[in-house]
Amino acid sequence: MPEIWAGLDIGKKHHHAVVIDADGKRLLSRRVMNDETELLDLIGDVLAISEDVLWAVDINLGIAALATGLLLNHGQPVAYLTGRTIHQASTTYRGEGKTDARDAFIIADQARIRRDVSMLRPGDDIALDLRLLTARRLDVVHDWTRQINRLRAQLLEYFPALERVLDLTKKGPVLLLTAYQTPAAIRRMGVRRLETWLRNRKVKGAGTLAARAVEAAQAQMTALRGEELGAELVARLARSVVAHNDEVAELDARIEARFRQHRDAEVILTLPGMGPTTGAEFIAATGGDLTAFSTPDRLAGFAGLAPVPWDSGKVSGNLRRPRRYHRGLQRALFLSAQVSVFFCPVSKAYYDRKRKEGKGHKQAVIALARRRVNVLWAMIRDKRPFDGGGAPSVRSVAAVASGAATARIGLGIG
Numbered sequence: 001m002p003e004i005w006a007g008l009d010i011g012k013k014h015h016h017a018v019v020i021d022a023d024g025k026r027l028l029s030r031r032v033m034n035d036e037t038e039l040l041d042l043i044g045d046v047l048a049i050s051e052d053v054l055w056a057v058d059i060n061l062g063i064a065a066l067a068t069g070l071l072l073n074h075g076q077p078v079a080y081l082t083g084r085t086i087h088q089a090s091t092t093y094r095g096e097g098k099t100d101a102r103d104a105f106i107i108a109d110q111a112r113i114r115r116d117v118s119m120l121r122p123g124d125d126i127a128l129d130l131r132l133l134t135a136r137r138l139d140v141v142h143d144w145t146r147q148i149n150r151l152r153a154q155l156l157e158y159f160p161a162l163e164r165v166l167d168l169t170k171k172g173p174v175l176l177l178t179a180y181q182t183p184a185a186i187r188r189m190g191v192r193r194l195e196t197w198l199r200n201r202k203v204k205g206a207g208t209l210a211a212r213a214v215e216a217a218q219a220q221m222t223a224l225r226g227e228e229l230g231a232e233l234v235a236r237l238a239r240s241v242v243a244h245n246d247e248v249a250e251l252d253a254r255i256e257a258r259f260r261q262h263r264d265a266e267v268i269l270t271l272p273g274m275g276p277t278t279g280a281e282f283i284a285a286t287g288g289d290l291t292a293f294s295t296p297d298r299l300a301g302f303a304g305l306a307p308v309p310w311d312s313g314k315v316s317g318n319l320r321r322p323r324r325y326h327r328g329l330q331r332a333l334f335l336s337a338q339v340s341v342f343f344c345p346v347s348k349a350y351y352d353r354k355r356k357e358g359k360g361h362k363q364a365v366i367a368l369a370r371r372r373v374n375v376l377w378a379m380i381r382d383k384r385p386f387d388g389g390g391a392p393s394v395r396s397v398a399a400v401a402s403g404a405a406t407a408r409i410g411l412g413i414g
Contacts, residue, residue, distance in 0.1 A: 002077075003052040007108025008067060009100045010059040015067060016100035017042055019049060020108045029101055034063065039070050054079055056111035058086045058103075060120055072122050079117040081110055084324065118292075126262045127288030130280045133258065134328070137251040137277070144244040151177070151237040158227040159183060161216040171245060172203035176213060177238035181231035186217035255280045262288060270385035271376055272347060273340030278332040282376075285329035296377035303329040305370040330369075337369035347372070 004027060009016040012034070019028035027049055032038045046053055055071055056079040057064055071078050086103065089110050095102075111117055148168050155163040159182065166173035176198065180186050186194065191207075191214045198206035256276035259265050268279045286292070286299070293299040300306040304325025310318040340347040347368055354364035379386055 002054040003050040004046070004054075005108040005112045006046050006053055006055045007104040007106070007111065008055065008057045008064075009104035009107060010057055010064040010067065011100065012063050014100075015039075016104040017046070018101060018104035018108050019046055019053075020105065020112065022112070024109055024112065026105065029104070031100065034066060036066065036070065039067055043070065043074060043076070053077075054111055056081060056107045056117070057120075058083050058107055068120060072120065078120040079111045080120050081107060081114075081117060082324070086110065121287060121289070121292065124262075124288045126258060127283050127286075129258050130255065130262075130288075131284035133251060133255045134277070134281050134284050137248060137255065138328075140244055140247050140251065144241060144248065147237055147241050147244060151234060151241060154230055154234050154237060155181075158224045158230040159216075159220065161219045162186075162213060165212040165216050168241070171242075172198060172205065172209050174238050174241045174245070175201055175203060176209065177234055178242065179235075180213070181234045181238075182223070182227055183217040183220045184223065185231075186213050190214065252277065259283065264288075264380050264383075267379050267383060267385055268376070270387075271336070271340075271372070271379065272344035272386065273336035273338070274376075275336075275339075278336045281328055281332035285326050285332070290377065290380055296374045299377060300370055300373045302326055303333055303369075303373065305330060305333065305366060305373060333369045333373065334365060337372055338365050340372070341365070341368070 001022075004019055004021055006017060006019045006028075009018075014031050014033055016031050017028065018026060020026055028046065030042065030045075032042050054077050057068060058081055060068060060080045068078055086107055090098075090103070090106050093102075093106060151168055151174075152163055155166075155177075162183075166176070168174055168177075176194075179197070180189060180194070189197070191210050194213060195207045195210035198210060203209065259276050259280040262283055264283070265279060268274050268282065269276070274282075285303075290299065293302065297306060301308075301322070302325060304322050304327070306322070307319035308322050310320040337347065341351045342348075350371060351364050351368050354367050355361075359367065375386065378384075
């Protein structure tokens with residue numbers, strides 16, 4: 001057990017540090033800038049009190065990166081308590097006021113009395129890079145979706161016929177809108193010239209797309225008010241969507257290249273449904289090392305694929321969806337399980353069995369994803385690829401799994 005505990009209430013510009021001893025007595029209370037020099041001075045002053053110290057934080061990313069990075073680089077143990085945990089614990093302390101000093105004391109005191117705190121690990125560079133790249137990719141995809149929706153809404157205001165026939169999630173229709181947005185402009189081009197324009201830009205199905213666009217233009221001979229400005233905005237939105245498509249393609253290439261440098265990449269890719277992107281999200285979420293999860297059950301709980309009991313009194317056997325879990329990891333495992341149904345006979349058989357038991361599609365996929373956690377765990381542990389037979393498989397690790405119960409409840413995919 002440490003001699004002292006140091007709690008850091010993390011802030012954007014400032015952190016507040018409180019150091020307590022085994023009796024909960026405050027030995028130090030200080031506000032420090034989120035600056036390397038001041039943080040190093042704080043570390044030195046705390047170590048001067050005692051070198052046997054456990055640091056604790058309530059944020060482990062973002063604005064806490066400099067503080068936690070300096071502590072880990074100096075070999076200091078750092079415990080992480082979630083903000084939700086600290087908020088709930090604060091109600092058990094005397095007083096209703098809230099200050100940074102009080103929060104830092106609660107963080108330190110909770111680290112002192114709790115035995116279930118999680119310790120921060122430095123993690124490997126590949127996992128860190130993948131976390132940054134996959135987070136950026138998710139942001140770009142969300143922005144791309146918003147731009148597509150705005151593009152549809154804008155096109156509907158003056159050219160609904162064209163909006164009906166274009167699939168704006170594909171490259172060709174969006175490229176078309178970067179140059180031709182009005183019925184009159186498309187009619188002037190005609191099918192042949194428009195098809196040639198599209199073919200020169202390597203659009204698949206150029207002839208079909210050109211014919212549909214011209215047919216839509218011929219169906220609307222009236223130029224509505226606001227068409228000129230609307231066309232300008234549509235062109236701008238279309239160019240933005242093209243730029244987002246290009247950035248996603250670039251990020252996908254970088255993610256795959258970096259992911260393949262990880263020691264477990266080739267093993268992970270042998271699991272049906274696991275591609276470079278979902279594999280990268282798995283590495284980013286777990287830190288590239290499964291030693292933090294002593295069992296596959298803990299990994300499944302971290303991913304939100306394992307139900308938690310919700311019993312009281314005479315009522316028992318209730319299971320519900322967990323409220324706290326890593327949504328990125330759950331998304332990667334869910335999507336890979338869903339894809340595996342189409343390519344892996346073992347996964348398809350398990351999915352069909354759950355459907356025959358009366359489970360819905362989402363419930364069956366979640367149950368499959370939970371079972372596949374055990375498979376992936378065994379593959380990485382043994383450094384053995386998936387072969388659908390004698391190698392780690394759904395059946396061969398069934399004794400380890402306790403995830404079939406997930407089919408009883410509907411877990412949301414966040």
